[in-house]
Amino acid sequence: MDRPVAERVRHELKFRLAEVVRAERITPHMARITFTDPSFAEFPSLSYDDHVKIFISPEGGDPALPVLGPNGVEWPAGAPRPEGRDYTPRSFDKQKRELVIDFVLHEGGLAAEWAAHAKLGDRVGIGGPRGSFVVRNDLDFYVLIGDETALPAIGRRIEELPARTKVEALVEVAEAGERQTFTTKAYLSITWVDRSKGASLINAAKEMALPPGRGYIFIAGEGSTSTALREHFVDQGHDPDLIKAAGYWRRGEADFDDGHAH
Ligand SMILES: Cc1cc2nc3c(=O)[nH]c(=O)nc-3n(C[C@H](O)[C@H](O)[C@H](O)COP(=O)(O)OP(=O)(O)OC[C@H]3O[C@@H](n4cnc5c(N)ncnc54)[C@H](O)[C@@H]3O)c2cc1C
Structure with missing residues (x-):
């Protein structure tokens, strides 16, 4: 029998706080932001259309992070819940523990606005990837x-x-x-x-x-x-x-x- 064309691989869901180490403008409306965190010693991204959830605090400052509890994803009580948006790991360097994400700078978007002004040391939450769809x-x-x-x-x-x-x-x-x-x-x-x-x-x-x-x-x-x-x-x-x-x-x-x- 022919091998399947694609395979779904599941990953353990992890949440981390990651810090901006580079913020570039690769074209007028595309920001390339490089994030780092020691937890990037492990980061599974097997496929080009993987995605992570980027958590941003609309009030500014570090976003609260959820934890995986017995009933799934749980948010800390009392802290404001950040907004989450899906983004593609554009590239990942395990040695340097750096994740690169390209943000489209469109009008009226919370994440787009965050990326347009991101500077060294700013932090976002990153959840996932939860899985990869690996195409032959x-x-x-x-x-x-x-x-x-x-x-x-x-x-x-x-x-x-x-x-x-x-x-x-x-x-x-x-x-x-x-x-x-x-x-x-x-x-x-x-x-x-x-x-x-x-x-x-x-x-x-x-x-x-x-x-x-x-x-x-x-x-x-x-x-x-x-x-x-x-x-x-x-x-x-x-x-x-x-x-x-x-x-x-x-x-x-x-x-x-x-x-x-x-
Ligand atoms: C699996 C997956 C991977 C993705 N990867 C990337 C990625 O790597 N880079 C990337 O930039 N985006 C990516 N996206 C798209 C991104 O998640 C959305 O564009 C998201 O809405 C952006 O969030 P925001 O806070 O900027 O805007 P939102 O607050 O979500 O939206 C505000 C308004 O902006 C509009 N809007 C949203 N996106 C656009 C756009 N691109 N152009 C014009 N208007 C828009 C919405 O319709 C809404 O009216 C991905 C989405 C998915 C599902």
């Missing part, structure tokens, strides 16, 4: 589609795929200045969809001709766009088991959860 690396091709929020996952995947793997990426960004470059041994073809020019991810994806063979399609970004794109590729006859489509945010909704993670 030996299919004929990989298609990666998404907006800026998916760019950390897409960039990580591009960089981690083995040499000579065929990968086609289609990424929607606000404008040309938001494009990123990646170093990879894979055969990468990347198309940027520029919102400022009126281009849409859905139209661009519909114009795509998939490479021949058996390939995996990863889609992430705004929820309704991800759903529409999944339907499109299923309608085109692509095996639904070879598609993962996730809603990473939804217009007008804070801390959107499409249930992908649970």
Whole structure:
């Protein structure tokens, strides 16, 4: 029998307080924040679309952290509960105990606002990852589609795929200045969809001709766009088991959860 295309690996859930050691602006609207903590001696992140929950105190200062009790996640009584948002481990360096996260700087977001002003020594809570969805690396091709929020996952995947793997990426960004470059041994073809020019991810994806063979399609970004794109590729006859489509945010909704993670 053929090996499964993907495998779910569960991790013990851990919560930690992590400190900012670097805060950079890699493009005008993408902040790259590097966090450290001695507890990063252990940090499981096996897949490009893993996610952690970043806990931020809306009042400023260190957020309260939950503990895992007999009834699941328990918050300390009396302390204000921080807000939690999902983010992708863009990279992790076990030796240096450093976790890198890229934050899209959009209007009106608590986490986006925090990242825009993050400075050395600021601290957030980090929960997870609770699990990893590990996709095989030996299919004929990989298609990666998404907006800026998916760019950390897409960039990580591009960089981690083995040499000579065929990968086609289609990424929607606000404008040309938001494009990123990646170093990879894979055969990468990347198309940027520029919102400022009126281009849409859905139209661009519909114009795509998939490479021949058996390939995996990863889609992430705004929820309704991800759903529409999944339907499109299923309608085109692509095996639904070879598609993962996730809603990473939804217009007008804070801390959107499409249930992908649970
Ligand atoms: C599994 C997973 C991984 C993710 N990885 C990343 C990542 O690595 N980097 C990253 O930047 N985001 C990532 N996201 C998306 C991120 O969690 C959301 O964008 C989140 O809403 C941001 O929180 P916030 O506090 O800034 O905004 P919120 O307080 O949650 O939202 C406030 C308002 O902003 C809107 N909004 C939210 N996101 C955007 C956006 N990108 N553009 C425009 N408007 C928006 C909401 O609709 C709402 O109206 C990921 C999401 C998931 C589910």
